[in-house]
Amino acid sequence: MFERLRAMLIKEFIQVFRDPRMRIVLFVLPALQTIIFGYAVNMDVKNIPTAIFDRDNSSESRELAAIMASSGYFRIVKHIGSDDEARKLLDRGTVRLVLGFEHGFSEKLRGGETAPLQALLDGSDSNTAGVVMGYLARLATEYNGRLQSAYLSRLAGQTPRIGRVELASRAWFNPNLESPPFYVPAVITNILFVITMLLSSMAIVREKEIGTIEQVIVTPIRKGEFILGKTLPFVLIGYIDVFLISAVGALVFDTPVRGSLWLLFLATTLFLMSSLGIGLLISTVSHTQQQAMMSAFFIIFPAMLLSGFAFPIENMPEPAQWLTLLNPLRYYMVIIRGIFMKGVGFGIIWPQLAALAGIGVVVLLVAVARFKKTVG
CATH class of the missing domain: 3.40.1710.10 (abc type-2 transporter like domain)
Structure with missing residues (x-):
């Protein structure tokens, strides 16, 4: 019995550790997350x-x-x-x-x-x-x-x-200092990021695992059309989630949208470009759905902590503040809170919209380029 169990354990360890990427996910990424969390999680309010x-x-x-x-x-x-x-x-x-x-x-x-x-x-x-x-x-x-x-x-x-x-x-903007007006927009941001990123990170790698990616490649469909077809359903799901959570926030927690709905739609579109682009990039570099999911979670949690969701960015050390400039959640969090609570217009939040557009375009281009290298 013990010999069989020993052989099984050795087999499982070999299977887990033979992939260099899995070794990085299991040991390097937790250390990096600990460092990031230690700097970002700061309950003190200073500066x-x-x-x-x-x-x-x-x-x-x-x-x-x-x-x-x-x-x-x-x-x-x-x-x-x-x-x-x-x-x-x-x-x-x-x-x-x-x-x-x-x-x-x-x-x-x-x-x-x-x-x-x-x-x-x-x-x-x-x-x-x-x-x-x-x-x-x-x-x-x-x-x-x-x-x-x-x-x-x-x-x-x-x-x-x-x-x-x-x-x-x-x-x-919040005379009674109530919590729901502060957290409802943040919940929209986090849920939208988690759902769309996880779904898109599984999109291409799932085709690889079941062996249908080669069949898709030999069809007349272009690679850009393939990626568009993979992401558009998630875009629609994202819009539906924003609508549902906004409705729940307004009806249950009395946190209506004070700003422009069209501006919210534009900001959500730009944010989805970033989240879906990151997910697709993960999908192109991963070989299994397990790798894709673990890589996605490694990005999700630091991104949330560095977004200003619960801890003010100005309280973080300067290196962490510089790191937040690459985080699309930071910009969307400012936008959606401004639209929900302050009723701000385009003239106030255009820098955040421009940052989201820039990040989204760059990430999508890298994901498409990586996809071509992977299957081309």
């Missing part, structure tokens, strides 16, 4: 892109802005001069927070009054917005304590009227 709208332009307002910047939580990226500029920055996602100092901010503090500090937050990411509000409240409290100490030391023996900063925060 929050922040704009300053300082109408007061006083030493007190500049001091408080400097305290915010030196805390490590906020990164001042721009000083602005109008409400319209603040709206555009929040719409584009360039900043997550706009701090506003009204005229008379310093005078109220010096006169012992309450000086409001206005904070406009991007509420599309409810988790981050909640954490940011907590940071702001704590820093405002610390600043009030510093004011009190400074006035008391300056006016020893007297009872001065001490001003204080009062935080007045408002979350745009």
